[in-house]
Amino acid sequence: MLSNKRKVGLLFLLLTTSLTNCGRQDDHAEPSATPTDATATSATAALGSYYTCSMHPEVHQDHPGNCPICGMTLTKTTPPAMQPAGSTTRVLNLSEEQIRLGNIQVATVGPADASGPPSQSPTATGLRLTGRVVLNPENLVQVSARVPGRIERLYVRAAGEAVRAGAPLYAIYSEELLKAQQEFLLARTQQRELAGNGIDYAPLAEAARTRLRLWGMTPAQLNALARSGKVLNPLPYYSPSAGVVQELNLREGDYLSEGMAVMKLADLRSVWVEAQLYATDQPLRAGQPVQVSFPAYPGQHVSGRVSFISPELAGDSKVTLVRVQIPNPNQQYTPGLQAFVETVAALAAPANQASVASSLRVPVDAVLQGANGNTLWVHNPDGGFEMRMVQIGRQTSEQVEIISNLKAGEQVVVNGAYLLNSEYILQKGASSMAGMEGMKM
Structure with missing residues (x-):
């Protein structure tokens, strides 16, 4: 029979050994999670894409589903590690639900139709500026x-x-x-x-x-x-x-x-229309003929000439002031009314009709015109939306000519371009124009 002291010592030894073994098991179990996560990450990277939430970019999954935080449908995208270093491509992937809710519409680009009968009157075929009606201080x-x-x-x-x-x-x-x-x-x-x-x-x-x-x-x-x-x-x-x-x-x-x-x-019988000309736009000259239209009066056009071009840019906005004086006998063009100023050119000669017919034209709303350049969104065959910097040519109140970086047959976003731009900034955390200034078109 063991004494009471020896029984207590033996019990203490057994408890100490048990606690030591449990601590060793926990020490081995804690780092074992890291290889598991690394394996999942490498597997996701091997797939070349993963699924994330546009509202919560920290959510990453290797399979489609819903966001565990907000319940939104996850978006398939390319992991940042898989994107080429220094790439200037701006691609955005949206789910079918996002496309439907955003009313994103695309149209196939084709050459301009020049088969119609030629017009004998001057038409607005060049630059299109946004402006407004202001008082003529001379009156x-x-x-x-x-x-x-x-x-x-x-x-x-x-x-x-x-x-x-x-x-x-x-x-x-x-x-x-x-x-x-x-x-x-x-x-x-x-x-x-x-x-x-x-x-x-x-x-x-x-x-x-x-x-x-x-x-x-x-x-x-x-x-x-x-x-x-x-x-x-x-x-x-x-x-x-x-x-x-x-x-x-x-x-x-x-x-x-x-x-x-x-x-x-x-006296409102004569008013001014002041428009903004970006530094990247084609230059204008004083006395150049223009046509002025008003969204509030569809189908009405007023002929005029450029009377003044400011010799300096307006602050940091990189725009200069262009002024056109127009008659207003009925006094319907009131100060503050929105207006569009379009440069006017005579009908192109027959020798130029071939180049006009082969040019690509898209709706004006498809092009995002800014001080750093002109961009549009292209719907790629793989379902992604790619932002491209393009060079524009002649422009009317409805269409604009695309000179470079676009091919016939491609699909261009004609409705929802601004929403795509905002969604890109939301997902990527940076402007979609970042790094595109030096792109070749």
Whole structure:
């Protein structure tokens, strides 16, 4: 029989040995997970593709399925390790559900159809710029106070009202005007009653008339003053020209000082269209004929010429200002209205029709035009969407000519190009234009 002390010692030895063996087993089990993960990663890389989530790029699987985080359908893509170093190809892989939800539409590219009858009128075949209608500052009229006084009546109540030439704008009470009218009437009375005394009062009467005319009285008001012999108080002031009130600075009862601005009128019968020209676009020259169209008025085109090209770029935007003056007799082209400016060229000669027929044209919405270049998305046969930098040629309001880096028969994304660009940035974490500036086209 063992003593109690020996029993306790033997039990302690057994417990110590058991714990030591468990710790050794855990030490061996912990690093065994690393080869398993490496094997899975190498297997995935061997397949040349894996599945990931566009919302959670950290999710990687070697088989299709749903994202365990958000439940979205996983997207098949090429592992970054499998992509060639320094590659400038921008490829995006989308699931059928993503294509459907994004309404991504493609069209097969073919040569332009030049079989139609030639047009004898100039057509917009070149550059297409985006702009807007602005006021022509040459047609702005500032209405200012000629004399100090108080506005007794205001005939124009708010900005935006249209006034005709000669319409009353406001009526003013002025002590200076009152005294000048009385001096004019006194000089005329002296000229009439004291004409035989050897003193000529005609120069005094004419000087008083001139002063009133310079202070804003019209010839009709002067004739009424001379005929009635009664001063006009308050005195109405009339619009010097037709226009639309752009600014109204005072109200009834306000006091005026000499030279104070009362309102500003704009004549909209002639307006400017200011468009943005990128530094990478083909240059324009002053006097070049253009056509101006408006999305708000489909089918309407206004002919004009380039009147001004800014000699400097606007800040860091890499665009310069192009100005076109157009007639606006019906005043329908209001400031702020969106417009397109297209360069106009005469009909191409028959010798050039072959090159026109063999050129490739795509819808304008298919091309992403930016300061760093022009790009579009091509739907490859393997199902991926590839971004390509292209060189564009002549452009109309609906189509643009592609000169390089595109072949007939390829499929181009004609709807959803901007969504693809945003999805690429979301998945890759960088702009799709990064590294493409030096690409050969």
